[in-house]
Amino acid sequence: MSSLSTSTLASTPVIGRKKRDVAYLVSLGFLIVVVAAALLAPWVAPYAANAVDFTAIWQAPGAAHLLGTDQVGQDLFSRLIHGARESLLGPLALLALATVFGVTIGTVAAWNGGWIDVLLARITDVMFAFPGLLFVVLVIAVFGKGPATAIVALALAYAPVIAKFARSLALAEMARPYVDAYRVQGVGGFFLCVRYIIPNLTPPLLGYLVVLFGEGLMSLATLSFLGFGAQPPSSEWGLMVQEGQSGIIQGHIWPTLVPGAAIAAVVVAVNVVGVRLSDRLNSRFER
Numbered sequence: 436m437s438s439l440s441t442s443t444l445a446s447t448p449v450i451g452r453k454k455r456d457v458a459y460l461v462s463l464g465f466l467i468v469v470v471a472a473a474l475l476a477p478w479v480a481p482y483a484a485n486a487v488d489f490t491a492i493w494q495a496p497g498a499a500h501l502l503g504t505d506q507v508g509q510d511l512f513s514r515l516i517h518g519a520r521e522s523l524l525g526p527l528a529l530l531a532l533a534t535v536f537g538v539t540i541g542t543v544a545a546w547n548g549g550w551i552d553v554l555l556a557r558i559t560d561v562m563f564a565f566p567g568l569l570f571v572v573l574v575i576a577v578f579g580k581g582p583a584t585a586i587v588a589l590a591l592a593y594a595p596v597i598a599k600f601a602r603s604l605a606l607a608e609m610a611r612p613y614v615d616a617y618r619v620q621g622v623g624g625f626f627l628c629v630r631y632i633i634p635n636l637t638p639p640l641l642g643y644l645v646v647l648f649g650e651g652l653m654s655l656a657t658l659s660f661l662g663f664g665a666q667p668p669s670s671e672w673g674l675m676v677q678e679g680q681s682g683i684i685q686g687h688i689w690p691t692l693v694p695g696a697a698i699a700a701v702v703v704a705v706n707v708v709g710v711r712l713s714d715r716l717n718s719r720f721e722r
Contacts, residue, residue: 537597642713
């Protein structure tokens with residue numbers, strides 16, 4: 436009985452690890468397919484993104500339209516593929532901007548310490564206390580709605596999160612012996628940060644950003660749904676959900692379900708891949 440229980444307990448972590456590996460591989464394969472479809476959209480989509488066919492309004496999925504059509508007869512499958520490019524590039528752009536702001540703030544705070552660190556910490560705390568969506572809406576109210584404004588506004592909202600994470604990484608990196616060795620040799624702080632410290636922060640930061648990608652995609656889709664982000668005739672997924680709302684009352688759920696399911700599937704897949712990637716990169720960073 437004891438040996439049986441021991442073998443069962445020993446096999447449990449192995450089974451769990453195999454399930455996680457399967458989930459990771461399936462998620463990674465799905466993301467590769469989505470990215471490939473976005474890049475090859477003009478060649479793989481059966482119809483143009485904005486091709487209107489009033490004889491095919493509200494059609495259910497079938498041979499002619501794999502995922503059905505919307506309120507003006509546009510093919511949902513084609514719009515989904517074409518919209519993947521904008522839906523994926525938006526989060527990449529906002530995370531790139533947020534990373535530039537956040538890593539700069541975090542590294543400067545960690546390197547200088549003292550009152551500079553305290554000042555930057557208070558500024559990020561104030562931004563944390565301010566509701567992110569409300570901040571974004573205020574920025575859009577000042578500069579006007581559109582995808583570019585939404586990306587910049589969200590980048591500013593995400594920057595404090597990345598700044599705090601970058602600061603903690605930079606503090607750990609600055610405690611390493613090579614930093615003191617270069618300081619003794621007279622290497623300047625700016626060169627040392629740009630040449631050594633920030634590049635060494637890249638592995639764990641990259642894993643963290645992959646996890647944030649899903650949240651960024653959801654945030655941009657939310658702004659487009661509210662009318663602040665992408666504007667017609669864009670086929671961005673959040674905007675597609677908003678445009679398909681009118682069909683729900685009439686029993687046509689596909690124009691809303693298709694892009695909504697695409698957003699959910701990509702977010703889940705990115706989170707699964709991001710957590711695994713973050714674990715691997717963090718383990719290398721700690722070594």
